[in-house]
Amino acid sequence: xxxxxxxxxxxxxxxxxxxxxxxxxxxxxxxxxxxxxxxxxxxxxxxxxxxxxxxxxxxxxxxxxxxxxxxxxxxxxxxxxxxxxxxxxxxxxxxxxxxxxxxxxxxxxxxxxxxxxxxxxxxxxxxxxxxxxxxxxxxxxxxxxxxxxxxxxxxxxxxxxxxxxxxxxxxxxxxxxxxxxxxxxxxxxxxxxxxxxxxxxxxxxxxxxxxxxxxxxxxxxxxxxxxxxxxxxxxxxxxxxxxxxxxxxxxxxxxxxxxxxxxxxxxxxxxxxxxxxxxxxxxxxxxxxxxxxxxxxxxxxxxxxxxxxxxxxxxxxxxxxxxxxxxxxxxxxxxxxxxxx
Numbered sequence: 001x002x003x004x005x006x007x008x009x010x011x012x013x014x015x016x017x018x019x020x021x022x023x024x025x026x027x028x029x030x031x032x033x034x035x036x037x038x039x040x041x042x043x044x045x046x047x048x049x050x051x052x053x054x055x056x057x058x059x060x061x062x063x064x065x066x067x068x069x070x071x072x073x074x075x076x077x078x079x080x081x082x083x084x085x086x087x088x089x090x091x092x093x094x095x096x097x098x099x100x101x102x103x104x105x106x107x108x109x110x111x112x113x114x115x116x117x118x119x120x121x122x123x124x125x126x127x128x129x130x131x132x133x134x135x136x137x138x139x140x141x142x143x144x145x146x147x148x149x150x151x152x153x154x155x156x157x158x159x160x161x162x163x164x165x166x167x168x169x170x171x172x173x174x175x176x177x178x179x180x181x182x183x184x185x186x187x188x189x190x191x192x193x194x195x196x197x198x199x200x201x202x203x204x205x206x207x208x209x210x211x212x213x214x215x216x217x218x219x220x221x222x223x224x225x226x227x228x229x230x231x232x233x234x235x236x237x238x239x240x241x242x243x244x245x246x247x248x249x250x251x252x253x254x255x256x257x258x259x260x261x262x263x264x265x266x267x268x269x270x271x272x273x274x275x276x277x278x279x280x281x282x283x284x285x286x287x288x289x290x291x292x293x294x295x296x297x298x299x300x301x302x303x304x305x306x307x308x309x310x311x312x313x314x315x316x317x318x319x320x321x322x323x324x325x326x327x328x329x330x331x332x333x334x335x336x337x338x339x340x341x
Contacts, residue, residue: 012153
């Protein structure tokens, strides 16, 4: 859980340090060479962009400072982190790098297009922290696209995701992502903090789910894992409400790294597995912790017909006695996923 702990520490840091070399318009920049700059955040620690209120950001391809014109070649780490009013970003073809958490905690950002020039994308460029989710109103990111001519990344089949073309790894998704059959791996932090995601069906052909791929997807209650899966990374499904149903079609029990279902109550969940592997799942670490393990043949038709769609209602926030709670499917939860009786 080192990665999660590091992220939490970063989020609660309170010391404000200026991160930029100069400001032009609404945007802040760091000089990276005699001819290039990167877009950066207002400060170098959380909350990164406190007080920033612009709703759209049009990043130019060049910017002039002290008589020198620089090419804007990157969007730095946490550059737009915690810009709650940001709804739309225009990225120029001069940008080749998008850094880690570049658009993290951008509550209002609904769509983004990655230009053909981008050749490097960091981790958890989208997503929202558990601490800030009660501030959300409408769902966040709903559409992701990569320009067709990009040589490194793609959004094949209008999947609303970013896929690393050479490795067929889905590296960033959102609530409307449909994972293409050609994808072979779900990348680290790919769906991190996608709160509105209630169910996910992973197509056959995906062999691995990387660390924290679906971490902090607190509304995720139904998961279908294909026969092709061989390994699931650390904390892949950690953090959230009770998982109601997992359908794991893998005949050979997938290898699980540590804390795959950490901070989720799976003692009340049902795990459906191939009949010939039932006893193997019942003794396998972490899998054996499911409250009920049944053969897929006993899967109710109602579940079988709906596990590919959002079968639960979207979470809603609720204010009660000065405390924020989450209302979902007629039940009330704390923001950390504990049911309030």
